[in-house]
Amino acid sequence: MIIRFWGVRGSAPSGNRGTAGVGGNTTCVEVRCGDELIIFDSGTGIRNLGMKLLGEMPIKGHIFYSHVHRDHIQGFPFFTPLYIPGNEFDIYGGTSLPTPIEEVLNQQMTPPCFPVKMDTLGAKINYHGIKPGNVIEGENFKVTLAPLYHPNGSYGYRIDYDGRSIVFATDCEHREGKLCEGLSKLCENTDLLIYDAQYTEAEYYGKDGQMPRIGWGHxxxxxAVKMAEAAKVDRLILFHHDPSHNDDFVKKIEADAREVFPRSMAAFEGLEVDVSQPDLPPSMFD
Ligand SMILES: [Zn+2]
Ligand SMILES: [Zn+2]
Known part of the structure; x- marks a missing residue:
């Protein structure tokens, strides 16, 4: 199982010189289970993934949405493979949304907010409403999910493939002194956890001179380390970086986390992880 990170920011893109190392695109992660293509979320990072996929046509893939906040869907209309006949995507979104995933993506591509309508997409798209308890099986992988604590809801996903597993859990706030039970169970003994580490504790509690971020969903x-330790996770990737965090700030977060959980690193654009390897690859800062 290979994981590639195309967008690692949360909330809003952050493109400037200070954040260029870690990358400024919002959430998009590619997972390959042998020949099968799985994509988590279509933040702005999916545009670059789409450019790469043009060399692999025709494409058949699965797109799983953690949720539909803007930073997780805004790259969808810029994902070129969607416009090309012969490609096929299965798109999965939560049934807990007041609006089905197809309708949310359609609203995003409606004038005057966007000039190109959804009906111009040439690929075959199959939409699926899913909820915790469901098991989604591909030809060689299995996906399970758990609800996360986040405004308007969010899902964490686990992929099991070839004796390995990963968990993608972004947009997830912890609760004071209490581990999220559903997520903890999903993460049990997983090889690799990708977790929402948007804030430092100083930021979260408002000790940085700004307002506390409690209840903001991150x-x-x-x-992240507490969850990794409690669920006996092997490796941890800190994800959904705040747009205000420049490369030096993320470097410090990674160093601090490694003091407590050495097998951890901060996600950056272009990071590729082969889950079958025993160790994480070098970080941006190694
Ligand atoms: Zn987000
Ligand atoms: Zn969100």
């Missing part, structure tokens, strides 16, 4: 590296 977590800290400290809680």
């Amino acid at each position: 977590s800290t590296w400290n809680e």
